[in-house]
Structures are given as structure tokens and as C-alpha cells.
Amino acid sequence: MSRLPRRPLGRILAACLIVTLLAGCALLGPTPSFPAVVTPRTATVEHVDSYHGTQVADPYRWLEDDRSPETAAWVAAQNAVTESVLAAIPVRDELQERLTELWNYERQSVARRVGAGYVWSRNDGLQAQSVLVYGSEPYGEARVLIDPNAWSSDGTVALGGFVASPDGRYLAYSTSEGGSDWRTWRVKDVATGVDLPDVIRWTKFTSATWSPDGQGFWYGGYAAPSESDTLKGANTNQRVLYHRLGTDSAYDTPVFEDTANPNRIYSLEVTHDERFVLLYSRLGSASKWLLHVKQLDVPGARFVAIDDSGDNDLGYVGNDGDTFYFTTTAEAPRRRVVAVDRNAPGPSRWTDVIAEGNDTLQSATLFGDTLVLLRMRDARHIVTLGDLSGGPQREVVLPGLGRVSGLGGERDHAETFFAYTSFTQPPSSYRLDIASGQVEELWRPDVPFDPEDFVTTQVFASSAVDGTSVPLFLVHKRGLEPNGERPVYLYGYGGFNVSMTPSFSVARIPFLEHGGVYAHAVLRGGGEYGEEWHAAGTLERKQNTFDDFHGCVDWLKSAGWSRSDRIAIGGGSNGGLLVGAVMTQRPDSIACAVPAVGVLDMLRYHEFTIGWAWAGDYGRSDNPDHFPFLYAYSPLHNIRPGTAYPATLIMTADHDDRVVPAHSFKFAATLQAAQTGPEPALIRVATKSGHGAGKSVEMRIAEAADKWAFVLRALEQE
Secondary structure, three states: OOOOOOOOHHHHHHHHOOEEEOOOOHHHOOOOOOOOOEEEOOOOOOOEEEEOOEEEEOOOHHHHOOOOHHHHHHHHHHHHHHHHHHHOOOHHHHHHHHHHHHHOOOEEOOOEEEOOEEEEEEEOOOOOOOEEEEEOOOOOOOEEEEOHHHOOOOOOEEEEEEEEOOOOOEEEEEEEEOOOOOEEEEEEEOOOOOEEEEEEEEEOOOOOEEOOOOOEEEEEEOOOOOHHHOOOOOOOOOEEEEEEOOOOHHHOEEEEOOOOOOOOEEEEEEOOOOOEEEEEEEOOOOOOOEEEEEEOOOOOOOOEEEEOOOOOOEEEEEEEOOEEEEEEOOOOOOOEEEEEEOOOOOHHHOEEEEOOOOOEEEEEEEEOOEEEEEEEEOOEEEEEEEEOOOOOOEEOOOOOOOEEEEOOOOOOOOEEEEEEEOOOOOOEEEEEEOOOOOEEEEEOOOOOOOHHHEEEEEEEEEOOOOOOEEEEEEEEEOOOOOOOOOOEEEEOOOOOOOOOOOOOOHHHHHHHHOOOEEEEEOOEOEOOOOHHHHHOOOHHHOHHHHHHHHHHHHHHHHOOOOOHHHEEEEEEOHHHHHHHHHHHHOHHHOOEEEEEOOOOOOOOHHHOOOHHHHHHHHOOOOOOOOHHHHHHHOHHHHOOOOEOOOEEEEEEEOOOOOOOOHHHHHHHHHHHHHEOOOOOEEEEEEOOOOOOOOOOHHHHHHHHHHHHHHHHHHOOOO
């Protein structure tokens, strides 16, 4: 193990400020999009790791220590250079002004029934954080229940999540500071708006599941980490605990833990009839949920397995006594709904309620005997109504090609609420009458732009190697035609069974108004076409995801929309990995890359926080069968000295404890040292910010203005 040589902080700062001229031989190559940019030279250490006989240097290992003064000095020097470049782009101020205008519109979330009333979030436009309100009717007069804006002066403390007790008397809610995944839970009396004294700390990747009596809840908790490990230490040994209201959380009752499998993550759910509690557990994001059930009205009852094979995903829909209804991937990669006898639960005994179809089933919710089914058809949502007899289904009429969220509720409810959004329609709220299937629009925001000025189309590209059909959405000004040189921003994700359905982002509008084309790729590794589509972008097949994205780049050119020097690519988290892999594999195919909070060091990602949980999708470098394919595409390890890379803006945050900023730090330092082309390689490190959730509106506006200013400049559109 090596470490940075001990030097006074002043010398470290001086070393960071030694500059390397990136313009190099610019006169011999393409005309640069930016004036000559100088970046700090990053100190190196002699550190080499051995992976199954392969020696791999890690000269910037010292940047993994995100709490050291040396790293802080490096970040400050990098941010100073990045800010100087961004500040010199004239269009940034215009973008900041337009984004502030666009963001200044009222936003409201889907209403949820709580007791005799409803709760929903509301933001008047430029509030740092949305406010949770309570009213007798959705979107009518309401009183403030929780105002996160009162928790901090800079808007960096956010509401994480909330769950109402069965009778609606209490609301358990969580808070997040500085964008961290760590959550602190409290309990509010809904009638009085007063917090109870209960406080539960050091929880992650969990919700609160109330017991039927409304006097306490289950949750997943961790032991308090050391100060140095708070934002980067591995998150293991989660336990299921029960907190009874009015007691000290230090004495919460352990309910379930598996010391033999410290990497398990847990989730609980109480059945609609309040007779059972379901316990889900899995070893990582790509593994299947194991499901156990415990009868609550039988003293001393234990958790009994419904399915502990690890081969199938099960999602609770409802139950009639001992007959349970689940969605499952068992013998159905695109999911089906099955009936399961709790007393004889073997998969061979499961019977179809809703058989697998051509469309991918995303969720099912039971109201009475009616099933509300949310499906995906070529990555856009459709909603159908079925029943427990498996009879014909009715399709609900939706406003267009878009995304649906919500559709929750209790079995005895006669209605459900949902939000609908598309690339050009901001989230709007609707009521679905279960009996008639009629949809009623309740509320639509008034955003200062005209959605009719833009058009969305769906096309299908071919993956670069095996020709797989890859859905691609295109969004642009109405009447805009291909001319071979349109500025394009191509976005993708492609991982963890996440489905990239259409969604609205007000931050995207200025790019479209500047004549840009937003291209949204649907890649293998996601969940849009079921488990087979997901599996095709995992482990040794991960290159398929990158090839799909390469194919989208190629299609944009062959279809006459753009050319290499007019295409930017972007993505965050697993999408940051995508961008890092694509730009290092084919750097000359694009003009600009924006990898955000990316997983970029594929040999060490599992060493930090929850990274170990991603091994089902990625594999692990300590496995000799996995190391070769990880090393072959790891963005950090495939940067080649002497290569001309596209203009790159790496974006991360100092409180990101999902994908630790060391990924971006090391990638930036390596890219800057290798770059021989004329374009800049910059990194933007946000402070008091995390992986994405909980950012204040001010932070979102500043981030979007910086990104689009950089992209437009790189594509020479400003």
C-alpha cells in the first residue's frame, strides 16, 4: 500500500498548480472548440496492484482519500480551472437566466391517501426543496406538513421519503444531508404537525414499514460508521430492526439478520389484510429477491420461505387469505402474475393469473378484484385493467407516448392517482376510476415554454456489432430536418434492469431551443424488454451496452442528422460508466463527453460504500473469470497516452456516497495526463452535494447551465 509522500500543504498546492498545456500541437490538428486550457498537474505515487498475475498501476490512488488536505487542494485547483473556462463561455449567463425562468413554475407530486385526507409535495417554483402538504382533497387547499427549506440556510438538507401509519395518524419521514445516502428518520403527528421525540440514525437503502397497530415500524439499519468511513466505507451487515414509538432507538429490537451473508439488503411489506409481513432480501442489485412471510396474528410465528431459491423475482400484489398474488420473472422474462398457496409455495405449484405477454410487465396493483397493470411497449408505458380470473384486459387511454408513475393505493380504494409525463410534457396529475377505467386530469403545471413547439419520434438503430435493434427517441424543434450537422446530445444508461422510459426535464429545454436534438437511447442492460434484455448487458456481455450506444452514434450520422464534431454524449452513474467506456473506445466518433457521477474504476468500485452490490451486473476484479472483461473496458484503465480525446466535462460531488468521487478524480487526472488533442479535460466537483437526490433548485440550475454551456461550446453552437 502506497501513500502520497508527506509534504507541507503549500508544496502540494504548488504542485497542483503546475500546469500542462493541453493545446499541445493544436495547429497541426482540428481547430479547437475552446481557447487553450491549462489544467493542474496531478502528483503521482508508485502503486501497483496485482490481479491474477496482471500488474496494474494506480498512480492516483491517493485521490481515494476524499478527506485529506491534499485531495481538498487538488479539488480546489481543478474547480478553479473549470470555473475559469465555463465563466468565459458567453452563453452561460443566458442559459442561467433562461433556466431560472423555466424552473420558476409550480410543481406538485402525485397525491397519496393518508387517513381521511391526502398528502403531496408542492414547490412554488424556485424553492430550494419541495414542501409536503396535507389537504382534504388532492391539489386543493392544504396546510404545510413538512418544510425542508427550514432545515438549512442553503437548501442542502432534503426530505428523503415518508410513509404514513395505517390509520394516517403518524408520518415517518427521513432526511438527507448534503446529498448523502445516509437517512435519519423521525415521526410527525399529522393532526398537530409536531414531531415526536423519536429519532433513528444510520439507515440506508430502506424505508419504514409500519406494523398494523400503528405503534412502530420496521427498517433496515447499520452500525454507526467511523468518521473516515462515513462517505466511503463499505455498507455491510444491514439488520432489520423494529422501532416502537416513544422508545430510544438505541434499543430497537433486532428482527432479522444474516451474519453468514453480511451483504444482504432487506425490505419489508405488510399485506393489505394486515395478517402477514413479507421479508424480501437479496445480495445485490442484480440478484433476485428471496421472499419469506411471517403471520402476525399468531404469537411466536417465524418467517417461512415462499421462495428462497434466488432464481426468481417476486413482487407482492395482494392476497385472499393464504392465497397470495405476485408478479414474477419465473419462466417469464417479461413477468407474469401468479397465484401462490402460502402453505404449498413451491414454484411448480404457482398458477397463472395474468400470463406473460409481448409487453414487459412493470407492476401490478390490486383494487378489489381489479388489477391495474403497468406495462412497457418499446420503452413507453401503457396501462391495462385486468382481473383475478385472467379475463380480457381493457387498455386505459393515456395522453400520449410517455411515462406513468404512482398507481398506488389500498385494495378497498375505488380510485388511484398517477403522474404522466413525456419528453415535452411536465409531470401532470390524473385520477383513474377503477370501475370505469376513465382518466380525469386533476392538475397540469404551467411551464414557460410551449410543448407544441417540439416533437418526439421513435426510431430504431442497430447495435454496432451484432445488429440488435436499439430503440432511440429523438426530441427537437418542430420542423427541424436532418442536415448532417445538427448538434446532438445523446443520453443513455443501460444497466441494473432500470427502464429508461420518456421523462420530462426542464433543464433540457434550453438545448432544444438552441436547435439541439436530444437523443435518448434504450440500451441492453436495462429492463425495457424484460430480464433477457437486462442480462444481455451484464457481466461478460456488458460490451453489448456500449456497442448499442456506438450503434446509436452511427445511426445519427447515417440518417443524416449529425456528424462526429456535432455529437455530445452524456449519462450519470452507470450512465457515467457508459460515457467513459464509449469515449475511450471510440474517441474520434464524438466531439464532447459529459460523464456524471460515473463508475469509472471497474477494478476497485466494489471496495466502496454499496459498490459490492453491483457485482451481479458488473462482476468483480477479485474473481479471475471476471477480471479480463472488466479490465478490457474499465474507462480509467483504457485511457491511452498520446490520444486525442473529445472535450470532456466530468461531473461529481463531494458527498456522493453512492459512487464515490474518487472514480471521477482518478479518471480526470489520468485523462488530463494522456490528452494530446486540443480539447479540454475538466472536472466539476459540486460541494455539499451527492449522487443526485435532494439537490436544491439553485444547485440544479447552476449544474445545468454549466453543462449546456460546455456542450454548446464544444459543438460550436454559441
